[in-house]
Amino acid sequence: MAGVINRIKKRGLSISSGVLLVALSALLMWRLGPSGFTDFSFFFYGLDPVYFYLLGLVLGGERVVFGLTGSERLFKLIAGDGMMYYYSLMILVLILGVAGIYVMAFSFVTFSSLTFRILDIVDGIAFIVTAMTIWMK
Numbered sequence: 001m002a003g004v005i006n007r008i009k010k011r012g013l014s015i016s017s018g019v020l021l022v023a024l025s026a027l028l029m030w031r032l033g034p035s036g037f038t039d040f041s042f043f044f045y046g047l048d049p050v051y052f053y054l055l056g057l058v059l060g061g062e063r064v065v066f067g068l069t070g071s072e073r074l075f076k077l078i079a080g081d082g083m084m085y086y087y088s089l090m091i092l093v094l095i096l097g098v099a100g101i102y103v104m105a106f107s108f109v110t111f112s113s114l115t116f117r118i119l120d121i122v123d124g125i126a127f128i129v130t131a132m133t134i135w136m137k
Helices: 002-032 050-069 073-079 085-109 114-135
Strands: none
Touching (some): 002 050, 002 114, 050 073, 050 114, 085 114
């Protein structure tokens, strides 16, 4: 019975972190607008976390699919399956953790409104929670 409860908690946490990650990453990418992808000014003024937002869309969507279906096929498509599976799992956890810390740190150096700074911080927390749900495999 304890295994069933842990599985339900894991899937519920995966759904909630995935939905939060997808929604906030999409909103923060929408805030950048089309100029965030076309002028590439973030290469000259510092690294904008737009790539981490894209990563958040993909891995957040995967967490939602895993939470709804319980199938790990999509994650194994992303991470690979075989001898190096656990290494790729650790690398994804590290990338998501670094992305979460970077997005939260980036919110303190931008000149955006308080609302978007808070959304950046919550998105960074969602990255870290998603890394924890992947680590719980």
